[in-house]
Amino acid sequence: MARKAEARAVFEALAEDDAISYNAMIEGYARLGDLTGAVEIFRKMRYCSLKPSLLTFVSLLGVSSSRSDLELSKQIHGLIVKSGTSLDLYAGSALIDVYSKFSLVDDAKVVFSLMHNRDMVIWNAMIFGLAQNERGEEAVKLFNQLRISGLTPNEFTFVALVAVASTLASMSHGQQFHAQIIKEGADSDPHVSNALIDMYAKCGFIEEGLQLFESTSGKDVICWNSMILTYAQHGHAEEALRVFGMMGGAGVEPNYVTFVAVLSACAHAGLVNEGLQYFNSMNTKYTVEPGTEHYASVVNLFGRAGKLHAAKEFIERMPIEPAAVVWRSLLSACHLFGNVEIGTYAAEMALLADPMDSGPSVLMSNIYASKGLWADAQKLRQGMDCAGVAKEAGYSW
Incomplete structure (x- = not known):
């Protein structure tokens, strides 16, 4: 400064x-x-x-x-x-x-x-732009044009292409790209390895992802997170927590994303006590400050186990202002268990935090309907307003 x-x-x-x-x-x-x-x-x-x-x-x-x-x-x-x-x-x-x-x-x-006179930066920017906007087929066509141009794709190109295969959930594309990656010698790049692990997971090929993970040398925190997330998203909580333990043994410090994945695994498996221990360890054992996603994950942890009052009390004791997503996590649990009282409270708080989000009203209406409270459901739906998005101020030269 x-x-x-x-x-x-x-x-x-x-x-x-x-x-x-x-x-x-x-x-x-x-x-x-x-x-x-x-x-x-x-x-x-x-x-x-x-x-x-x-x-x-x-x-x-x-x-x-x-x-x-x-x-x-x-x-x-x-x-x-x-x-x-x-x-x-x-x-x-x-x-x-x-x-x-x-x-x-x-x-x-x-x-x-x-x-x-396009260089690889331009080609990569366009391929990645298509990939992130779920225009995978166009990205593949552009990659084919790149190969015809005579330029050699690099690790950034392959990360974008693997993301395309993940979005399309297409193993045929993914395996073709993986073969090309090996041919170009880019398989040792950690970013490429992480993208491949994520792709195999999203396509449902967990074992292939695990083999790639185990063969990757010098695993960074992103690589470990990819494997933990893979197991967590597919309901293999014990495996996710096992990998987390291996991560510590390898001397790799967990980060913000690691704990989101670990807490998600615990929530899906109903491991409430274990999840709370991991959450508390963020401050006591590691130097990771809990954020909104972690608090929402703990609410989800309580909620999936049917501990709705505990989830509500946890939110009310939060040291930071609860974001709408935290209240929505509680509301989703109330929808799952048909709890009108806490659900109404959670919906009100979610709308206070984010008045533009119609999601809480829809969920609350569904809770009313599931309990046969048709008049309340109809009244709520009639009162829902369509909200616009505020336009940001522009620049005047």
Whole structure:
């Protein structure tokens, strides 16, 4: 922070304004992820009638993309087009990334089509954009085009492709990609291994995932988490907890995600006491601060076991403000056991936490209906309003 202030002081003390110093300041703010500072300098640059270079736009796009700021990214894109400047690889990949994050895949594809000298960063950005928007078949077709282009796919390409196979739950695609990964020698990359383990799990091939897990050397925490989650999601709580124990034996410290997986495994198996012990160990044995997902998992742990009063009391003792998802976990348990009293309370609290979510009202209506309280169910459904999403303020240059 001190160096940033010093740089700003030097910049303000300059006798003459020039594009080079403005670009340097914008790039500096962008590197620090300071969107407000970068935009402020850019506005001043425009006010001084200085022409931004492509470097200026690339710096702004980098920070707007990392912050998932669609409005700013679109405005910068418009300014690039207006200036007659051609997109370079960095600007193109940043635009593809931010458009994909907001599911504007067709806009991302337009940017991709304008990039003639594509490198692997551009190809990967587009393949990953298609993958994250569940347009798997298009991602596979694009990968085939990549192979024809003569470029060699790298580990990032394969992570995106394996994600496609996971989304499609297609073992035929997954096995083809795995074979290609081995051929290219990318199977030793931990990110690729983690993605493959996740893919085999989502396709229901747990044993294959386990074999891959056991053959992976230098397992990081993500790799361990993938295997614990795999067992937890398929109802194999004992195996999930066994892997967690092995993780400690291997000297790998668990993280936030690890405990979400462990608590989920305990909840699905009805291991209430064990789950509470793991939850309490986060602070006492490990340096992992419990977050909303952990609290929701404990509520789910109590709820699945039918301990609805204990779940309610746990929420009321939370040291942080319970988020809507925590109350929804309790409400789901009330729906499972048909508890109208606690369910009504949980629904009210969930709506207070997130008034835009109609889910609690729907669940509560279903609870009423399951108990034959048709008048209450009808009244609740009639009172449900359709809520809109607030529009964020845009940027004015």
